[in-house]
Amino acid sequence: MADVLKYFFAPKSVCVIGASATAGKPGNVVIKNIWDLGFDGKVYLVNPRGGQIEGYKVYKSVEELPENIDQAVVTLPASLAPETVRALGKKGVKAIVLAASGFSEVDQVGEDLQYELIEAVKVSGARVLGPNTTGHVSVPSKYTSSFFPLGKIPRGSVSYITQTGNFCGISLRHIMSAENYGIARSCGLGNKVDIDECDLLEFLGRDKETKSIFLYLESIKNPKRFLRVARRVSSQKPVFLLKGGASDAGAAAAVAHTGSLAADGRVVDGAIDQSGVTRLNKYSHLFQLAKALDKQSLPRGNRVSFLSPSGAFTVCLTDICRSLDVEVPRLEERTTKRLQKYAPPFIRMRNPVDIFGSVGLVGYEKAYGDALDAVLSDRNIDAAVVIMMLTSETGIPKMDFLVDVSEKYPSKPVYVTFMGQHEHNVAAKEYLEPRGIPCYMQVEEPFEVLSILAKCRMHMRGL
Incomplete structure (x- = not known):
């Protein structure tokens, strides 16, 4: 299967059937992408x-195309779709x-058409992604089949397998414009008449460009195979899953979305629980954790220290850490002595670190x-979380010291969050994230990220 999927993710030749010269039409957007x-x-x-579109020669039929694209x-x-798949198969198209x-x-008419399509795929000799998909992205190969306007996509180490087109469309645009990290591969499964999540998980598990894998699924086609593949891959790379359709209402929406009729929920949940995959429960986690892993390492454990400009934060966030199974441990004596060096004598330095007094004495940086x-x-x-205090009145420090210190400790991730003036927070995020420091606009978020990543580390160790 891995050899076949290379024709999706590293093609040497592609054809667009239904190419259009009309701006905004799917057959035109694909070409521009x-x-x-x-x-x-x-x-x-x-x-x-026939003629030309966007500088490319246009063939009038599939039959006119060269062989073995x-x-x-x-x-x-x-x-x-069925007749086109059969025609492409005859021309030796592989993907x-x-x-x-x-x-x-x-509806039922569509279901009958899908059955006809499945039969066409069987006789074509080709492998098929979709239907009902926005396509896929392969940044290392500078390629996408998406018909959603994308532009230049930044290269990273995160890959997505999703039963939605969002991660080759609107969610990918969000990543590019708001989260400042890159991706390696992304694939919208659609209705899964042929290629499914197991095929792609197996491929990405062997993919050197992919360091972590995120899945959004509304159904699992073959729970037993998923268990087998996921166990193997999740022992080597971080693998995360957000499962849609868990509620009755969500399951009904999944049918309307991708025609997914989930297998027995207990069977699916059992397969996931035994697979070593780390479960997610928020859509935003698909960005927040991906950003952390694209920019920094997977933490070795759940022990955090955080620097806080507020006593209230030290109290509330310590409570939150406890609820998330994140440990706020006692620091070594040499560490507390070093912290005390720049602190007012009336503040006893410990973990979490109340940094406000030290800033007043020796400055922010x-x-x-x-x-x-x-x-x-x-x-x-x-791992460490830095809560930055940014206002015009207290001053805005240069941010490079965070990058410099973080680079000294590559095995210990640093996450930054903010409190203060929103425009300064946004500017700091835009500066730090392209330089490898993941930032979160809500103070609880980095602790949630650390909690999930620590669980992932335990799963990878088989615990």
């Missing part, structure tokens, strides 16, 4: 009118992406920078 990413393979277009992206209506909706997610270095060097600490 391929161009914007800088794909350097051969591109063939098919439209009965690696991949086809089909943007034609659903009713034409097909079917964008159209209108199958089992709609020296107080925060030395304290962060001290706690990261402590053998009792696995």
